[in-house]
Amino acid sequence: MGGYGSGRRWHFSAKDTTSDYRALDVRRWKRDGFLTPGQAFGWQWSRHGEVVASIRVRTEENKIRLIYRQRDRGTEEWQDEDYPVYLDWTPCHLGGKRPWFLCPARGCGRRVAILYGGAIFACRHCYQLAYDSQRETPDDRAARRADKIRDKLDWEPGFFKR
């Protein structure tokens, strides 16, 4: 069952701006059997063959926990993050169930297939991701959006709904 180090590398496609974010795809985890409760695995992102970010994931009944460290914009201090993302399941036409993340941002809770990370993982709507060209670098934008979301939702860093 799982175990650390069983995560896969995530390869970005250069033409998709959303792919510059750290993305978690629940469908892919389902396909790879990573959603079974009681697992722990590492997940990492690499660019040009270099690991740029990594997190740990624990699976529980109908939720996962995301565990990682992040540095707040403008400070040098690392912050430990550890919070649950709840899962929802809907029936498929051909039988079986398909999984969804419920966006962990307070005041959101949208059912989405993909969560994007800046400092926190949230849905595309929270980050207002665009799919076309942007002036800012993705890292700038991700950090700015995270700050904005926190402002808007009165968000304590590391504090999530539920």
Ligand SMILES: [Zn+2]
């Ligand atoms: Zn959201």
